[in-house]
Amino acid sequence: MRQQVSRLTVLFVILIGALVAARIFLVPETFGELGHFRAAAIGDIADLQVKYAGRAACAECHTDVEETRLAGRHASVSCEACHGPAADHAEDPMARQPEKPVGRALCTLCHGYDPSRPTGFPQIDPAIHNPLQPCTACHQPHAPEPPVTPEGCSGCHGQIARTKAVSHHALLPCTTCHTVEEEHKLNPSASRPTKPAARSFCGRCHAPDATPPPDIIQQVPRVDLATHGGHYVCWQCHYPHFPELR
């Protein structure tokens, strides 16, 4: 055999050997089994850890809450949307207690007013809707009620109601001093409540010879309307929802 032929043969054998070896060593084990990819990768990805157990797992133990939730307006809200991922808790209930959201931040993520939200979705302006109150003080998160026409004044005038509640006028209902028509609840600005127009109105309790309502047991401060305050109506100087002691 001629020298160059044998050399070339050796070289080709080496090259082909290198190619075969490269294929054996460099191509991953399961590459090409299911397509132009490593089939084992599917198993690797499928093997990842689940963090959210899903509402069905929660319902296995928390049947009462699940019943309440499904009957209410949060039926489509998953438990873990508010309580956080809880696959570990579902696996071992003693391992960790899922968190209980406090305050207003979480609720307003959905229910804070945003013009981009679909029309009709229940929204509030967190700045004026009972600020500083946690939502759960009034709303049951597992079965929230839709907004209704307020039955009491505090539904809208919460700030006044809370101020009055700690004042000397705490026991007086709003209607003692304000006459409110039913229309005001439905259409607040069309029918405005009245305010006491004369000094004699306050004098019904605070005049020297007045008889306060029988359920008022505290001592009522008395003033002589003829000499006290000149021509002003009482509430122009005193704040009746939080009257000063003296």
Next chain:
Amino acid sequence: MKGPESETMPDSRATGGGANQPVDRREFLSRSLPAGWVLLAAFTGCGGEPSAPAGGSEASAREAGSAPDSGSQAPASEVETSAARDPLAGYDPSQHKYAMAIDVDRCIGCGRCVEACKTENDVPREPFYFRTWIERYVIQRNGNTVVTSPNGGISGFPPVEEAEILRTFFVPKLCNHCDHPPCVQVCPVGATFKTEDGVVLVDHDYCIGCRYCIQACPYGARFLHPVTRTAEKCTFCYHRLVKGLVPACVEMCPTQARIFGELNARSSPLARFQRMHKIQTLKSHLNTEPKVLYANLDGEVS
């Protein structure tokens, strides 16, 4: 043919030209080639860290890193193909064809899907990495369209000037799991692929981080993981699907704006959704055949 010939050229020239030590050189060539190969084989066989994505030995390094992995996870008795391994036991991908539907009119932009996705899939918390995210479209009276997605919408959206608004809405986005995925087509190493059940996945052990797929995706649904330096994207929570669960974003959506299910099933929530809504897909002119279906989508969205 050109290569081997030119390799031998110096050799024959040396013989004919009567240079100093022609035999040595020939010997050197004939010995060094196999020797070099033995070295290379030895290197690929036992060397190589799993996390060494550098140079030409990359594929071999990854192969070496993944091989013991598969061996250690499966019981010693059944080191068979990946399809027979534990995580996929009892799961038949040929019985499924997944898709997601999104009702734009139901999205309230609360960002619970983004939060759930980041938690479930350990997506980096920095505001640049999202497997799913929410965009707010504000179409203004002057004709401009403003699209914002502050931190993907994970912590809500800032107030907008209402006087300017003509109409406004939220659009959740994610990988469209195209039936003709451009990202799979361009991957030079076969690290991203479409499974039999229609989900587009990334093989993190095999990805070389070249970013070609990130460029190719028309939906901006991919990113490079800052730590692993490999491509990342939505997997439809494949690890949940094989266990019979729905993706985390679907599970967490409080308004059921996201519907997940079987594309070919006659009765499934998705089939019902397809019957009851006018459906649109994103950038349908690209013929990518997305499997994320939108209902009530505005023409401004792309």
